[in-house]
Each structure stands twice: as structure tokens, then as C-alpha cells.
Amino acid sequence: MKKQNIVVVILAVLAGLLLAVWGMFAVGDNMPRGVTEFSREAYDLHMIILWICVVIGVLVFGAMFVSIILHRKSRGAEAAQFTHSTKAEVAWTVIPIIILVAMAIPATRVLILMETTAGYEMDIKITGYQWKWHYEYMGEGVSFISSLDSASNAARIKNSGIDPASVDNYLLEVDNRLVIPADTKIRFLLTAGDVIHSWWVPELGWKRDAIPGLVNEAWTEVSEPGVYRGQCAELCGKDHGFMPIVVEVLPKAEFNQWLVEQKGPQDDLDTSGYAEAGDSAAADTALTSTVN
């Protein structure tokens, strides 16, 4: 076949593959960049490895499609009989190793960043229960239970007749949000009271399992005040899909004010916090029996 034709085929295949890649990026959601140093680092790693895969994919699939177009019997292609090429085999063993080493270095750096909880200014203990979260501001005497808000809870019943689209933040809203201060390194201590759960807010960049009998550590420091939503990520029973997480990040001053309010007249608040939790637990039980 003429050389020109081969070039045309190669260019056409490349164009097709690039169009496909463009399409995949154009139509789809991507990982959020998030609002913490770690989430941005994780996002960057995600994008680097994704692009490495895209480039390798375009080359490999490109070669394959060119071959499919050119080396077909219907075009009169005669089969070559080669079975080896030491040079090529060494190249495609060594080059991937180099790429992987290059990838492992930044990944290691980011991982060390994530696993260094030293220097935290505040401790929050998170306990997972079927199917709600308990938050305790260690040393502050503030703790409460956070579970699915009532609007979502009503709409999520089978054939409830309520359109989920009509519920604000359907399945991603809670009765009591976890409120944290901005620009503060917070250490989370995660555990669970019954089965394994996993605490995940994508905008913070990580999830960490909450395991009964063990205490896991993780940390975050958010600069942007705002509301960030997530969900339990580890299957924990029938209502696994219904134990969201909502983190509200307040500027430091506002947070301190909020904390004082929570401490408020000590007795009232603590009991009310638990009473509310108790109510929602009761509501949950009621729900359970309805669902069942």
C-alpha cells in the first residue's frame, strides 16, 4: 500500500481516538477539586494518572486500530511471521517501570501529607451507628447525633409519592450538621458502635472507615467556609444509603460563637441534644417497621 494512505489511516485513527477522549471528558463529571490541600493534591494525582492512561491508551489502541484497518485479509494483507522483538519487549517493560516510578514519587509525598496528623488544633470524635453519625467535640463537652433530615426521610419510603427532586438536597441533608471552623487543622478520631461505616465528604478529599473496636485518625483543614456534603461509603446494612454527612465550615469567630451556644446552659443543651437524637432514633425504628 502507498505510504500516503498509511499516513492518512494513522491520522484518521488518531483523530477518532482524540475525539473519543474529548467526548469522554466533555460529557462526564470529574472528581471535585475540593476545598482542602489534600483534596487538591488527590485531584492532581488523579488527573496525572488519568492523563498517563489516556496517552498510553491512545498509543496502544491507535496501533491496534491502524492494524485492524491496514492488516486485514480483505485488503490482501499477507501475514508476517515474526514472533519476537527483543528491543520492543525491553522497551515496553522498561518504559512503564519508569512511568510508574515517576508516578509513585508524588503519590508517596501526598500520602505522607495525609497520614501526618501532627499539629492539630482540635479533636472531633466521629462514631458511626446504624444509621446515623455521632459527633463529639473532644474536651468541649459538646456532642450530638446527626441523621437523615425528615424531608428526605419521608420521601425515601418506597412509593412515598414524594418526588425526590422536590426535596432540597435529597438524601444529602441532616438534622444536625457537623460544624467546624475554617483554617483550623482538625483531627478526626473515627470509630463505630455496631458495624463498619466509612466517613466520606468528597470535597475534603478522603474517606476513612469507622470500625468498631478501633480508632482511626484522619485530618482536615478547610479554608473556604461553606457546606460540604457526603455519605457513608461502607455498606452498613439496610439504611446504608440513608446516613449522609453534612459539614458546615464557619469562619473561626462564628464557629466559636456556635460552640458557645451549643454549650449554652449546660444541662439543657446536652439533654436536648440527646433527646433529639433519641427522637430520631425512635423515628427511625418507626420507619423501620413501616419499611419492613
Next chain:
Amino acid sequence: MSNTAAVQEHHDDAHHGPAKGLMRWVFTTNHKDIGTLYLLFALLMFLVGGFMAMIIRAELFQPGLQLVDPEFFNQMTTMHALVMIFGAVMPAFVGLANWMVPMMIGAPDMALPRMNNWSFWILPFAFVMLLSTLFMPSGGPAGGWTLYPPLSLQTGNSFAFVIFAIHMMGISSIMGAINIIATILNMRAPGMTLLRMPLFVWTWLITAFLLIAVMPVLAGAVTMLLTDRFFDTSFFNAAGGGDPVMFQHIFWFFGHPEVYIMILPAFGVISEIIPTFARKPLFGYSAMVYATASIAFLSFIVWAHHMFTVGMPLGGELFFMYATMVIAVPTGVKVFNWVSTMWRGSMTFETPMLFALAFVILFTIGGFSGLMLAIVPADFQYHDTYFVVAHFHYVLVTGAIFGIIAGVYYWLPKWTGHMYSERLGKIHFWWSTISVNVLFFPQHYLGLAGMPRRIPDYAVQFADYNMISSIGGFAFGLAQLLLVYIVWQTARGGQKATAQVWEGAKGLEWTVPSPAPYHTFEDPPVIDDSKLAHGDVAH
């Protein structure tokens, strides 16, 4: 005297065909019959597991709960996985091995034919027991196929049935694996040295060792669950001094090699098909063998990459990240070798080749997402989301199952003596390949956008991709009914297949007539280099 008797008996054996009626299948020790049984059983389980997937996709078609309760939804996701893994993919590969391994190495049958009968007939009972739990008062298992405690310990009394079913499946797999190893190591025709064996035989040999190594580990893990659940032990109960994370370590020590148990034989099938339709020897035969062995070895030291979020020490996370990334190297070698096999070949595109080509591309996409998942900081985001669901369905559906389907089209003429309808086969291919991507590709986006896996209902921002995915799912499910029809039609009749079947086919299985006689290679064949499969005979 006794000599004569022996000869007489042998003579008898040589000429008797299959027994008549149902008892042929119950008592058969013939590798072809047992292979057929395995394959039909796998097809049935594929439909059962597929039906469960349809229920899952129907519930996820739109936000809100419309069809099933969350508890039942969780039973469906759990059962779908158990049925597909242990009921469809693994038995299908054992079926292919039963049919093809003896014919590929010039052996008259499997080394241990009676055990072969046993290892199949355990399966229907195991699955009746497993599936019956869905109808028990406490319902089926709903804690995910990984059976993580403490959640799995909340299953009702049906849990005992699940565990015994898993034990039986494990016994079946181990017996099958022993049989395959014994066959390959002892029954090769003279001249069929190890490094002349077809790649499918090689991949199965390695797979069988993986099975023997890890199925007992699974048995141990589920037995500990059994005693924790029913006999008050505390292996995994923190309150009693146990450790729930230990289960995950033990489970994934089984679970990761298990992943390769489901894909290595598919590598073998693809390595037979591509050279046939490229009319060109397999590129880098010995590299393929060594790559398979390296993947198998590495599969034992990467298990904890399934558990990066459990709170391992930094050193552990780093080790498992590096080890996992290394797997990309031998896997890459395989993909490059397949592409090089096509390069400058003389290709035709019959249905098996189409599925093999789709396998190479789509399995590689699953490999890419696997590489992404290895990067621990990014995995903290991906873990337990639909991104993972997309990843393992790319490697298992468009990997393992496409490999099986490719193999079925490739060898079906040899089994039945008839050519399948190429037109229907191509329709099945395009329909499956397009719909499977509509089904699973959007799930990458769902995971990245933040949708956890194993949830029956979701926030409304996930609605569009879920609906697209469900439509793809229904279409893919429907396409497989066409496969059933094609197989049925081909078994009943059609254009007669030649012994060679495919112009470029090489290997001993193509030297026997189609359909393959009930007994083949009672006298060891003379190995002629030109008839060897696509190995490089000169290496």
C-alpha cells in the same frame, strides 16, 4: 488371562459412546460431557445473576425507591456477585478447561474423571442452597459478597446455608483445580513439552495453582464467620478481643488471587483467538507465560489495596501501592503482545475475533482504572464508589465474560459440529459491546461525582447517569438472550463445520473432527510442529 481381560475392557471402552438418557449426565466421567454440564450450568447462573442485576438497575433507574426495599436490594447486590463469580465465571472457565485442555495437550480425558463428575455435581446443590436463602424467613445474605463482619454477622439463620454453600463451591473448585493440574502435568502427549503448550493450557495451569492456594483461605475465613455467628467465638468481634479488620485481610488474601483466577483463563482464550484470526503466530509466547506467572505471584502480595481506607500504617499503604502498580508491567506486556500479534497479520473479523478485540480494548480500560485505584491518595476518593463498580465490571464483564463468550464462539463449531450464524453472532457482538459501555462507562462519572456503591437510592444529581446506565443494562441483559438462542440454534443444526473450522486455527484440537468424537486421542497424537498452537516452537 488377565492381560486379555484388560485388552478386552480397553477395547470395550474405546467403542462405547455416551450412555442414553438422563443418566448419561448424572454418571458421566467424560471430560466433554462434564465440560458441557459446566458450561450450561454457568449459562444458567449467568441468567440468574443477570436477572438480579436487572432488578438492581431497575431500582436505580430513577431516584426514590419504587420496586424493592433496601434490605432486598442489598440481598440482590450480594447474591448477584456470589452467583456471577462462583456460579457463572468460574464454572464457565472450568467448563472450557474440561472441554479443551485434554484436546489441546493430546490427552484422552482428564486425569481424574470420577472426581471430575463430583466437582461438577456439587455445584447445583451448592447453588440451590445459596439461592434458597432468598426464600427463608430471615432472607438471603445482604452484607455484600465480601461478607465483612460485623455486618455479615447480622444475617439471620440463613447465614449458615450461605457459608456451607461457599464451602461446597470451594471444594468443587479445589477438586477441579487438582484435576486440571494432574491432567496437564501427567497427560500431555509425548513431545508436548511445557513450553509448547497452548497459552490457554498455561493460563489454566497457573490459575489452578492459585485456586488451590486460596480457596482454603476463603473456607477458613467463612468458617470463622460461622463460629462467630453461631458458636459465640470472637474472631472478628472487637468486644471479645477479635478484630473485624483481620477478616478483611484474610478475605482479600483469597479475594485478590480470585480476581486473577477469573481473568487469567480469559487471557489464555484471547491468546488462542487473536493468532488464529490474524493468521500469525502469537507474539512473545514465552513472555506471555512468564507474564502470567508474574501476575499470579504478584496477586498474593497486593491484597490490602482493597482496604486502603481501613487505617493501615503508612508503610503498609506504601507497600501495597507499589506492589499494585508493579502488576501493570506484566499486564502491559500481555496487551502489547496481543497488539503485536495483530500487527502485520492478515486479519478477518469473525465473531470470536470481534469479542477478542473488544476484550483487549475494554479490559485495558478496566486495567487503567485499576492503575488509578492503586494511587492511594486518589483511592481515598475512589474507594467504595461507583468508580470501583465501573472498574471491576470492565475487567469482569468485558474482560472475563467477553473472554468466555469469545471462547464459546471460537470452539462452538468444534463442540457441536455446526457453524453458528455469523450474522446473529455479529449482531450479538455489536449489541453487547455498545450496550455494555452505555451500562458501565457512566458509572465512572457517578463514582467521581460522589455516588457510593451498594446504595438503593441516591441524590438527584446522580439521576441522569443512573438512567443511562440502567438503559444500557437492560439492553445488555436482553442481548444475552440472543446468545442463548444462538447456542441453542447451533447445537440443533446448521452448516457443517470442518475439522479445521477456522482457516488460521492451529493446535491439536483442530486435528480431530467436528463435532469432536466422544473419545479423542486414545492413542497419543504425534506432535508435529506445524500443528502446535501458536507457540514459538523455535525459541
